[in-house]
Amino acid sequence: MSLTAAWNHLLVTYSTQKIQFYSAALIQTICFWGLSAIYISLPYLAPEFSARHKLQKEEKQPTKQELWECFKVAARNTAFIWLLQAAHLYRSYKRGIPSPFRFEAEFPSAAELICHICIATIIRDIMFYYAHRLLHTKTLYPIFHKKHHRFTAPVAIAAQYTTFTEHLVANAIPIILPCAIMRSHIITWMLFLAKELVSTATTHSGYDFMNGWARFHDLHHENFNVAFGTVGLMDWIHQTDGKVLQQKKREQEKSQ
Ligand SMILES: [Zn+2]
Ligand SMILES: [Zn+2]
Numbered sequence: 001m002s003l004t005a006a007w008n009h010l011l012v013t014y015s016t017q018k019i020q021f022y023s024a025a026l027i028q029t030i031c032f033w034g035l036s037a038i039y040i041s042l043p044y045l046a047p048e049f050s051a052r053h054k055l056q057k058e059e060k061q062p063t064k065q066e067l068w069e070c071f072k073v074a075a076r077n078t079a080f081i082w083l084l085q086a087a088h089l090y091r092s093y094k095r096g097i098p099s100p101f102r103f104e105a106e107f108p109s110a111a112e113l114i115c116h117i118c119i120a121t122i123i124r125d126i127m128f129y130y131a132h133r134l135l136h137t138k139t140l141y142p143i144f145h146k147k148h149h150r151f152t153a154p155v156a157i158a159a160q161y162t163t164f165t166e167h168l169v170a171n172a173i174p175i176i177l178p179c180a181i182m183r184s185h186i187i188t189w190m191l192f193l194a195k196e197l198v199s200t201a202t203t204h205s206g207y208d209f210m211n212g213w214a215r216f217h218d219l220h221h222e223n224f225n226v227a228f229g230t231v232g233l234m235d236w237i238h239q240t241d242g243k244v245l246q247q248k249k250r251e252q253e254k255s256q
Helices: 003-013 016-045 047-053 064-095 110-135 140-150 156-160 164-181 186-203 209-223 233-237 243-255
Strands: none
Touching (some): 016 047, 016 064, 016 156, 110 140, 110 186, 110 233, 140 164, 156 164, 156 186, 164 186, 186 209, 209 243
């Protein structure tokens, strides 16, 4: 069966709400939880390789007890988002509210796919940057964001070690809204969701993989007042990219 035929079979067999819910849950399980499991098991399965690629020192890494606590909070947050999404989709199904995404039999063109994913990446950076800076204000920080900063040397699942409010406002909404606003094809949103989850697990992994993707967010967990965004665009505009700190860190790593 070709990909198009399989997609069309799904469209005629299941409701759009069911397709959206189960595909999002599957993508989260594979791209966030599966990838995080690989990152977190590396120090146990390949200690030398792991130590060679970790960005921060061994003594700063979380203990097994802390990892377990982190897992419980991240799992609770995943369940919270799944429940919210299920409730929202059930309501839409009952009331006949159409999905903001396009469920068309034809796949989006390559040009549309690339264009929507690039725009969504920028919109997500803008939304995450300002939500994150708001969370760093004196009033909001202790209530909503201090929890996420417990790990100064983060691990992949620490990406979802947050309060419910932070998880909804800073993590979930900026991933759903950009493609919903553009009325993207559901396949585009699924690919965007997968990309963002791989990114969020990797940027919190504490490893120098994928061209040192984690360095930027690691810098935020270490220093608090730089690197607030996701891809660096808003940090570049607001001059919060911590370039001097990054340079110092690279020099330190070289001299070790
Ligand atoms: Zn973080
Ligand atoms: Zn922060």
